[in-house]
Amino acid sequence: LLSPPPAEIARRYFSMYPQEINPVWTNPCDSEKHREIWPEEKSCRRLPKLIIVGPQKTGTTALLRFLEAHPSLKSSKQDPVYFEEIQFFIGKNYLNGLEWYQEHFPEPNDPRTILFEKSANYFDNELAPKRIYALLPRAKIVIIVSEPARRAYSWYHHMRSHDDPVVMNYTFFEVVSAPETAPRFLRDARNRCLKPGMYAVHLARWLQFFPQQQILLIDGDQLSKDPITVLNNLQIFAGVQPFIDYSGKLEYQEEKGFYCLTETGCLSSNKGRKYPPMDVESSRYLDKFFKDHNTNLRTLLSDINYPYPLWLAQT
Numbered sequence: 001l002l003s004p005p006p007a008e009i010a011r012r013y014f015s016m017y018p019q020e021i022n023p024v025w026t027n028p029c030d031s032e033k034h035r036e037i038w039p040e041e042k043s044c045r046r047l048p049k050l051i052i053v054g055p056q057k058t059g060t061t062a063l064l065r066f067l068e069a070h071p072s073l074k075s076s077k078q079d080p081v082y083f084e085e086i087q088f089f090i091g092k093n094y095l096n097g098l099e100w101y102q103e104h105f106p107e108p109n110d111p112r113t114i115l116f117e118k119s120a121n122y123f124d125n126e127l128a129p130k131r132i133y134a135l136l137p138r139a140k141i142v143i144i145v146s147e148p149a150r151r152a153y154s155w156y157h158h159m160r161s162h163d164d165p166v167v168m169n170y171t172f173f174e175v176v177s178a179p180e181t182a183p184r185f186l187r188d189a190r191n192r193c194l195k196p197g198m199y200a201v202h203l204a205r206w207l208q209f210f211p212q213q214q215i216l217l218i219d220g221d222q223l224s225k226d227p228i229t230v231l232n233n234l235q236i237f238a239g240v241q242p243f244i245d246y247s248g249k250l251e252y253q254e255e256k257g258f259y260c261l262t263e264t265g266c267l268s269s270n271k272g273r274k275y276p277p278m279d280v281e282s283s284r285y286l287d288k289f290f291k292d293h294n295t296n297l298r299t300l301l302s303d304i305n306y307p308y309p310l311w312l313a314q315t
């Protein structure tokens, strides 16, 4: 019996089924057949049960740090390249495979341990919900929504502090109002600044995969001003044991203008930056820009009987 070499068979197979070129990782431990051949040392428990999916600039790092202070919540280990975010489900890291992902988590040493990760770019990525659902169908998903113009402005200052060549050469207004005729790099910056704040579009996509009970929406303003209530709600949502009182772990620091951990202090100076208020022209432009998106978010949340974040109720 003659057969072509494996690479040739693969080439023929994928020319017949091109939609299968990109893998979709599922949990080998969810299937009896796979469990039998899955090596014992590759634990099935080294997978997160909770994912903070973003978006960027809504307080995701504060939430991560506060959750890390809980004895039962263990976050993913820092990646030497990607620092605090693994960003497995988007981009090329996904092709590194399941083992690569699992290596970023500690082996849970207590049945109450809940592993979690935060990657702030999952929220507005088109592939992320599908891929996360395929691997972790029971995961709890945490989304933070801040007033979208404020989020966009924070993003602009974040990029400036990283000397991003585009934002260094354009004002905030020039970035957000860049027309379709603008150079590609400027339109890309505009999209990266504004797209994550189109909350309804992205939330609807997550709801196509995850049941509503598995999704927690956090009001980003409430996270800044009243993190203790947010953390209480999150503990209930994720079924965290033991339930701890965060009022003993967090205190408001006047100088920083934010809550900080009593034991380890405030977040670094690149979180909670000081910058001038947004100019009136940009503010008006963004009010108009996000008006329909916010209306759509209100409709979506009403449809699923979910309370509005305060900033949305007030706009």
Ligand code: A3P
Binding pocket: 055, 056, 057, 058, 059, 060, 061, 062, 120, 153, 154, 155, 157, 223, 224, 258, 259, 260, 267, 270, 271, 272, 273
């Ligand atoms: P600014 O630096 O623009 O004020 P992310 O971690 O997702 O990038 O979000 C950064 C934002 O988190 C900060 O944006 C800040 O407004 C917000 N934030 C919320 N709680 C915070 C806290 N306790 N300390 C610092 N920043 C906090």
